[in-house]
Amino acid sequence: MTTETVSPLISLAGIQKVFGAVQALSGVGLEIHAGECLGLVGHNGAGKSTLMNILAGTLEASDGALTVSGKSLGKGYSVQDAGNLGIRCVFQELSLCPNLSVAENTRIIHPVLKGFAWRKRAAALIMDQLERIFPGHGISPVDIIGDLSISKRQMVEIARAFTVTETNLGLVILDEPTSSLDARVANQLLDYIEKITASGTSVVLISHLLGEILQVSDKIAVMKDGRVVAFREASEFDRSRLVEAMGSTLAAGVAPRRDVQSAQAIGDERIHMRPSGQPDDQTIRAQAGEVIGFAGLAGQGQTEALLEIFEGHGVLPSGRGGNDCCFVAGDRQVDGVLPLWSIRKNIGIASLRRLRSGALIRNEREQELAEAWKDRIGIRAPNVEAPILSLSGGNQQKVLFARALGSASNIVLMDDPMRGVDIGTKNEVYAIIRQEASQGRTFLWYTTEMEELDYCDRVYVFRDGVVSETLVGSDITEENLLQASFKQVSGAA
């Protein structure tokens, strides 16, 4: 299928992308030929999605060259340009308008469908495509997206990316397209990818499922820490070589996990909770002093489980006290930062009860608390009266950690809190988490980063809002994790 001799359809050279202090991409080079399926693998945060966003025109590269069909595209390359060049993208976060119907959503990317009866033509277009990729899909063109299940929404999104009106289809980027699809439907998609690449369209497939990648890719690129570390013919890889190329971070670094024996004698059980809809008898448990990981693909109900516990579900009497639970937000701006306040007030808000004497809050006590945590967690700011928005993202995140750890809560819930945090800060925080756990705090930690699970005593893998697998101690391996991430849980299992 590959066409080595012809010049590539798309070539990327020296692509860099910087988000504030975080270098997401540091000099990426890739080539994609017409009619080729490129498999793209790598850990979370390796830069795969960022790279694809640049290719699709939704992000602008900080530096580097992007060439499509021999044309060099510089600054100002936009989504419209990408569309005109026949580049389509199915993002991880689905991008359909939830209040519109399937047909209306199709019209959005096809401005040519206008005039009388455009809905009918849009409906015919999307239905035809759905039928081709996912025969027996059970979706109607008048269905409102918001009423569809997540997997049907994903099917619509994928099918829409393959619909053609005026521009030819050059390249379709699929970012974790099967994350919400069951095995049968996922196979339909893989079959279709093979078919469409044979007819000349290129596909970039990003997936954590190495089997999928090996099955359909012509070439495979492995990314790590913002770089392409391997880029070869798919036939040169097998499963173990891929894992090796991705860099088994399990072996690297210190083994921060406690041995199982000491873990057993930590303390009282504080949380015993059964996710709603859990078909089998697995439950989420946490003792004093434990660090519990929530893993699985993104958005499989981990945050929802944390919020349920935050509301008090499954928290046993021994876990109560203080505010029961405190919460470290991952989505800083939406869930964490109080933007008009100083560092001091942002830290103090979760500890107000302890800062009072009589009915009044003692500002000097709040200041003491803030100063202590500023030093301990290393918040880089001139003083605690500085506005929180004057800090860098990583330091804002440290303030949120200080808010939670400085509170009286025994249970700390963390919602993938290291998003966009640099490695230095991460290591500082990991050390504090271990230290606080050894003093009896319980941590529940949703993370999408494999290496962070190394710090966990027990890991619950989530799939479709329920726990699909419980991994303990040495069973917490990437292999087991990936398997569990895609495991369908049913009552019979």
Next chain:
Amino acid sequence: MKRVQAFMRQHPWSWSFLAAFTTWAVTAAYISGTGGLALASTALSFSTFFVMVGIGQMFVITLGPGNVDLSIPSTITLSAVVSMMVMDGSNTLIVLGVLAAVGVGLLVGLFNYSLIRVLSIPPIIATMSSSFLVQSSAIALGRGVKIKPPLALEWISTAKILGVPILALLVIAFAIGMAVVLNRTIYGRSVTAFGQNTRAAKLAGVPIERIRYLTYTLSAVLAAVCGVFLAGFSGGSSLNMGEEYLLASIAVVVIGGSSIAGGNSNVPGIFGSALFLFLLVAMLNTFGAAAGLRLILTGLIIVGVVTFAGGRKESR
């Protein structure tokens, strides 16, 4: 001079006092003689009522976008009607009448909150619709009959010591208390956090529903208490007595330097802008300006203040 400028930049409420003082000085110079002092005394009397409802409205506005209490005027009216009926002109029944008024406030606050919480109605619509119900209740109860307030109530609402109204002194003390509540208590901090980012406040452990309930109740109770004193001040209740307090309660909060986007409020500014609002009208009256011009100027000033405050926020 530089120090003064820095102070004014850090304390947005100081502008309202400057504006109030300037307006007073211009008017006093125009009428000349001792009229200026009398004007100041009258301004204190009238602005007292603006401050009472303004503080309640301020706490509501601090909760953030969409939070505003439109039921203040009708609550003033209903509470005045109810308390005057309970007191029935007798000094011995004043305490009972005030309790009845507070009861009216508690009920209105609970009702507003229920509409917002249970029926998920936006606060602006909830308080607007409840104000129709409250006003209708006042009409049905009062039937337009004006009951005279007890003498003691009338005295406390109008008496002056050396030209300073007693009620104004009480309200100043109350405002200082509320400034402490806003800045130094858990409730005040919670309200301010709520207005900055409700979701973040909730995840930081702020009991947001309790805070919302308390805030709408506080606003209604203050409006109710204002109704009692206003009835005492103006010789009884009337069905349109709350009318001018709808816009005024919002205007004093905004002109006082509190952010209409929520999360950033202050109490002193309410006092300054209440004085300013009254003195502005007085000044235009003195100059012989027509009612229309007065309203236009008031509107322009509010637009100006909001634009100015909004611009400042952008540049941070």
